[in-house]
Amino acid sequence: xxxxxxxxxxxxxxxxxxxxxxxxxxxxxxxxxxxxxxxxxxxxxxxxxxxxxxxxxxxxxxxxxxxxxxxxxxxxxxxxxxxxxxxxxxxxxxxxxxxxxxxxxxxxxxxxxxxxxxxxxxxxxxxxxxxxxxxxxxxxxxxxxxxxxxxxxxxxxx
Numbered sequence: 001x002x003x004x005x006x007x008x009x010x011x012x013x014x015x016x017x018x019x020x021x022x023x024x025x026x027x028x029x030x031x032x033x034x035x036x037x038x039x040x041x042x043x044x045x046x047x048x049x050x051x052x053x054x055x056x057x058x059x060x061x062x063x064x065x066x067x068x069x070x071x072x073x074x075x076x077x078x079x080x081x082x083x084x085x086x087x088x089x090x091x092x093x094x095x096x097x098x099x100x101x102x103x104x105x106x107x108x109x110x111x112x113x114x115x116x117x118x119x120x121x122x123x124x125x126x127x128x129x130x131x132x133x134x135x136x137x138x139x140x141x142x143x144x145x146x147x148x149x150x151x152x153x154x155x156x157x158x
Contacts, residue, residue, distance in 0.1 A: 015097045015101060015106045016097045019094065022093075022110035022113070023110075025114055026086045026089065026117050027086065029086075033075065033079035033082055037072065037076055040075050044069040044071055046068060047065050047066060047067075048066065049066075050062070050066060074125070077124070078121055082121070085117065085140055089113055089140070089147075092147050092148045092151065093110065093113075093147055096150055099151050099155070109143050112139060113143040113144065116137070116139040116140035116143065117136075119132070120133060120140065
């Protein structure tokens with residue numbers, strides 16, 4: 001019963017609920033990138049595994065679909081960038097949410113990161129001219145560093 005009470009207290013924490021909301025948004029966005037990659041692979045007929053080309057025939061007729069495509073690779077790079085940035089945000093953001101920040105400050109961090117990652121995806125997929133993608137990446141990365149600094153400052157009394 002004590003463990004259940006502790007879990008309930010965490011759910012009652014507004015900062016934690018905000019973190020859970022924005023973490024879910026960016027994780028879902030990252031998951032959608034898998035679907036976008038699949039869409040581009042299918043529409044561009046560009047596959048990397050021989051079994052994926054089976055519906056196009058066998059042998060030489062299927063081999064021509066084992067190739068790279070610039071559009072597929074662009075989506076894949078965007079997805080990889082999500083993995084490199086969203087996973088650290090989730091880990092550091094959780095520690096940050098548990099470090100007792102003010103709700104308004106936490107919301108600012110979570111919202112800026114989420115907006116930056118969504119803009120980064122559009123900048124990658126459309127593509128928007130630089131520095132849109134670079135700036136959106138830098139903003140999101142800075143937010144994660146800001147939260148990490150707060151966690152370290154709180155935990156180590158820096």
